[in-house]
Amino acid sequence: MGFFIYDSSREVAVDDRTLVHLQVVIVDKFRRNERFAMTLFDQKRLVTVWMTPQSPLQFVYEGNRQPKLNRVWLDQLSDTSAMTGMLQLIPEPAEQCPVDPGALPGRSRRNVKGWRTATRPG
Structure with a gap:
């Protein structure tokens, strides 16, 4: 179980895979300078935060291996967000x-439906 941290004031426990x-959807939206709301459940409470490219965020993972990415899920998360603004x-x-982030080359490239993979050092 990792943590999504917003503005160092709100910490929400989130499964590493989720x-x-x-992270991929949020970073992709920020690259396009998009602003949007995001809603997560935090200990049986619904938490909504306003996200901008200037929002101080942290993605803290419990494990040391990044899970494989599900392209269909990425597309659905992005598409739903584009329709609702949230x-x-x-x-x-x-x-x-699934996409194996560890198998990606060390430079950015486009993959399915325009998703950009992050540049990985080394």
Whole structure:
């Protein structure tokens, strides 16, 4: 279980697998200079925060291995957010060929539906 930390004042426990998918969608939206609301559950409470590219965020993972990315889930999270203006968690759908972030080359490249992979050192 990792943590999504917003403005060092709000810490929400999130499963590492879910957290990495949120991170990819959020960073992609920030690259396009988008602003949006995000809603997460925090200990049986609903927490909504306003997200801008200037928002101080941290994605803290418990494990030392990044989970494989589910392209279908990334697309659904992004599409739902674009329609409603709010990023919300939805159940993870099944996918045939997940993306292994550890197998990506050391430079950015485009993959399915325009998603950009982060540049990895080394």
